[in-house]
Amino acid sequence: MSDTANPAAGISDEEEKSRRDFLIVATSVVGGLGTALAVWPFVHSMNPAKDTLALSTTEVDLSPIEEGQSITVTWQGKPVFVRNRTAAEIETARSVKAADLIDPETDEARVQKAEWLIMVGVCTHLGCIPLGQKAGEPKGDYDGWFCPCHGSHYDTSGRIRKGPAPLNLPIPAYEFLDDSIVKIG
């Protein structure tokens, strides 16, 4: 090493070595960091594109939906369940203690108007669409919705009561434009 040290400049072997160590570490860190950062555009290119992201909203006319009936509308490519609940369904949904539930939430917190239950119809387990929208479909042990994929039971408020799903069916952002028109999204 001594021949690479620079006696003329008064730099000893020791100093020369630590100077090189510093340079190696510094270049490695900068180079490594730069490469790591360069990965991001490639990863992010796989995230939703701008056109996919462009906020979409769906307007639903509630007037044809009679008490005890449901319809399914599409919003952002996902099904949204809109149900006109019967008094008995509201009653059962409100008679359970929220604290006893898998995902504690009161029925009041899940609706804007008691009779209109509006939620994303995608099972929070692994994304199947629960049954129970149409007459004759199984509604599960809690008379709400039943996901046949791995057996999740949802109650009349769309809350998970039994099975592998961890969360209640999600409530999308929505507002009533007037008594019978609701805007989802």
Add this chain to the structure above:
Amino acid sequence: MAFKFFENPVVKWVEYRMPVFSFLDHSLGSSYPTPKNLNYWWNFGSLAGMILVIMIVSGIVLAMNYTPHVDYAFESVERIMRDVNYGWLIRYIHMNGGSAFFICVYIHLFRGMYFGSYKEPRELLWIIGVFILLAMMATAFMGYVLPWGQMSFWGATVITNLFSAIPFVGDSIVTLLWGGFSVDNPTLNRFFSLHYLMPFVIVGLVVFHIWALHMHRSNNPLGIDVKGPEDMIPFHPYYTVKDLFGMGVFMLIFMFFVFYAPNFFGEPDNYIKANPLVTPPHIVPEWYFLPYYAILRAFTTDFFLYQIVSLGGFLMSAKLAGVLAMFASILLFLLLPWLDRSKVRSNRFRPINFWFFWIFFLDCLFLGYIGGKPAEGSFIIMGQIATTYYFAHIILIIPIVSILERPKPIPESISSAVTAAGH
């Protein structure tokens, strides 16, 4: 024979510049010594390699007529089936080739377990094999999405949603996988791109697999090390011929399915075009994923194993536990060389482990059966018992048996075993 070949001037010219022929001769030729007692279970590695080639060739031709777009994918596959010359043949080869690939690799893997091929000094060879299995699974999963039938769509939905179980970042990861808010056109596009790429990644892994194999060479049914030249025969012509014979038998069976039962392994629902608003009543993955699917579904809130691993539901949801268990069911194989403390490789000399091996094998088959049944009633309980046994076997039974068991006496050498048997 080999001698004359290497005296050929063209061969000499090439050899001097790049010793490719002697490389092949040392890898698969008369200069590659191989244990002389390999049985037919040793055919499945070369069979898997042949299928990999078949998959790549048939896949590349399919891709020439396939359109990765949600509006055309299903129709383009139907066009391959009806209008493209021999399109039906090529697609049925590719479809059944996927199943054949898994059959061979699963036999190959259980062969390794039975004869203790994963043990010192072949641990790395085994580990690379586990990664090949994982890469195959990713490839087959994405390939199954491409025809865009109902099972394609809902299988993709369920499996990608698995990642939403990851705490905090789960939902962002799922969105990243989808490129949107549900399985849709961006998802189909990237799956096609990756489905084209992955087989070549597998080829790369296979190169490493073979490299590691050639370091310490094949294990054998006795599981003992070769002692000298008397225990070995050259790979060529003995095993080249045996492998080719195996390929012939395999092709007869394979082409029987392609010609006479092409949809035997498939799901009729996948001939219905994907509909994002209707979940089929009974979603099942391809047969080769059924055991893992059963493990995934076994984890419900009341499953005692879930209660244990989550400390009574405190640590994680049943969904996350199911997902982790499913991945663990394969990743634990990576630890097998260290979980099994027995120095004896072959189960021929392990009187207790022998039985546990077969019970485990039946347990895997049973999990596959459960995975294909709806998650209700007694199927849930049976799935949970089989899942518990699966993990108990790997984590408890293997180490404990390997410590307590007294193996039978092992033969002196491969040759002496053969002579003792009176040959």
